[in-house]
Amino acid sequence: MFETLKADLRRNLQDYRPTGLFRTVALCLTLNSAHAVILLRFQLWCARHRLPTFVPAKILFWFFKIEVSKHAAIGPGLRLPHPMGIIIAPGTVIGRNCDLYADVRMVLSHGNPKGPVVGDHVFLGDGAKIVGRVAVGDHAVIGVSSVVTKDVPACATAVGVPAKVINPQNGRNLESD
């Protein structure tokens, strides 16, 4: 858990470029993103160890209106710049170094008990929704308020309702993350 959490905190703090231990600790104590990922990781850790998840799940919900299924798998480096209103359904898989903005929803479709599969380094803009067991490829970008109902290829940018690919090669895979 600690290696994963370290990777999460590193990505959530990266924009603030903290120098030194004191500033890093101060940021961890004050930054909403840090609080949200700590609670989320604690919840998933409890679930993995068959401990009750009630306390971290309730605190996440009360303070951030975030609901994450204990049956979701989330890779390290999760970044939540505005941790609010995020919902992650059971069976959802999220790769490493993904960015989830406010009100991102990954929900089940009727008749399928498993949520979406999201690759590594995926950017999900404010209010993006992914519906059902669809796959979003590595380095994909999903635009603000878009609703993904079909697979999105790696490195593509998709927008709209339902989301359509507007750029098959967004160049995010060329950036260092």
Ligand SMILES: CC(C)(COP(=O)(O)OP(=O)(O)OC[C@H]1O[C@@H](n2cnc3c(N)ncnc32)[C@H](O)[C@@H]1OP(=O)(O)O)[C@@H](O)C(=O)NCCC(=O)NCCS
């Ligand atoms: C998806 C996104 C990255 C696309 O950026 P881009 O590649 O620069 O694309 P453009 O802005 O040139 O838009 C291209 C087309 O897609 C449309 N478009 C862009 N974003 C859209 C969206 N979210 N929904 C619907 N259409 C969208 C534009 O209107 C434009 O249409 P046109 O060609 O008919 O004029 C960007 O729109 C976006 O949503 N970024 C995320 C922002 C975000 O979540 N920020 C959170 C920080 S607070």
